[in-house]
Amino acid sequence: MAKRIAIKAESRSSLGRIQAKKSRAAGKIPGVLYGLGAAQPIQLAAVEIVQAINATGGESTLVDLEIDARKHLALISEFQVHPVQDRLLHVDFHEVDPNKKMHAEVAVHETGEAIGVKEGGGVLDHVLRHLRVECLPADLPDGFTVDVSGLTLGQAIHVRDIATPKGVTILNDAELTVFAVHEPKVEVLPEATAADGATAAEPEVITAKKDKEDGAAAGDKGDAKSEKKAEKK
Numbered sequence: 001m002a003k004r005i006a007i008k009a010e011s012r013s014s015l016g017r018i019q020a021k022k023s024r025a026a027g028k029i030p031g032v033l034y035g036l037g038a039a040q041p042i043q044l045a046a047v048e049i050v051q052a053i054n055a056t057g058g059e060s061t062l063v064d065l066e067i068d069a070r071k072h073l074a075l076i077s078e079f080q081v082h083p084v085q086d087r088l089l090h091v092d093f094h095e096v097d098p099n100k101k102m103h104a105e106v107a108v109h110e111t112g113e114a115i116g117v118k119e120g121g122g123v124l125d126h127v128l129r130h131l132r133v134e135c136l137p138a139d140l141p142d143g144f145t146v147d148v149s150g151l152t153l154g155q156a157i158h159v160r161d162i163a164t165p166k167g168v169t170i171l172n173d174a175e176l177t178v179f180a181v182h183e184p185k186v187e188v189l190p191e192a193t194a195a196d197g198a199t200a201a202e203p204e205v206i207t208a209k210k211d212k213e214d215g216a217a218a219g220d221k222g223d224a225k226s227e228k229k230a231e232k233k
Contacts, residue, residue, distance in 0.1 A: 001140065001142060002140040002141060003055075003056045004064065005064070006063070007048060007063055008067075009031070009042040009044045010043055011041065011067060012043050015041050020090065026043075029045075029050075030042075030043050030089075031043065031049075031091035034095065035074065035093075035094045035095030044091065046088065049088065050088050058079055059076075060075075060142055061076050062096075062137060065093060065095075073095065074093040075104060076091065076093060077093060079092070101134050102136070103133070104140055105132055107130055107144070108128060109143055109144070114150075115152050117151075120153045120183075121183075122181045123184050124179060124180075126179055127180060128159070128172070128177070131144060131172050132170070132172055133170055134168075135167050135168040136167060139168055146162060146178065148181075156179060156180035157177070157179040158177055159178060160175065
């Protein structure tokens, strides 16, 4: 089942960049709770939410979110990290009804080493890294772990091949490939042929021939002048 954590939060007065900056300056992380009602701006203790995300990865994580003494069951739907400073900037939560089926993205991981890689020199291609599922919040899986050790060259594991826990339905097309083993791509460089060699050598031949022709033409002109002089005499 999915990881479940408890986090305390407090309401923010409003949405907006200025309010978010004030939260961060106070050692808080701004966030928003979406879902069953109107979007609710919140803020959380930076240390607490960072530890929670680091421990769970933030994926398929159910949160018992307590906001101003009121509890909400939610999923961490998205979080933003500064691209340079690698610090948490913002967290979005999506509230869910514990008695109604929900949709969520669940990570897919592999275990084992494919025969086609170990013995055949192939490459394992992880095509689908997340699967979309439908289930009750209590049945949400932590992830799918797929044994790829039996895959030989040219074989694949599709969505239809993945076993699901009771109460969980995968919504992706059953024919989609999740893992596949294929031969490594080899870049073939063009080889020089005899014809290419002959073509490459042609400029020298043409130049030599041209030089001879130019010399012959110059000789012809000289002969023509001599002939004209002889005629005048």
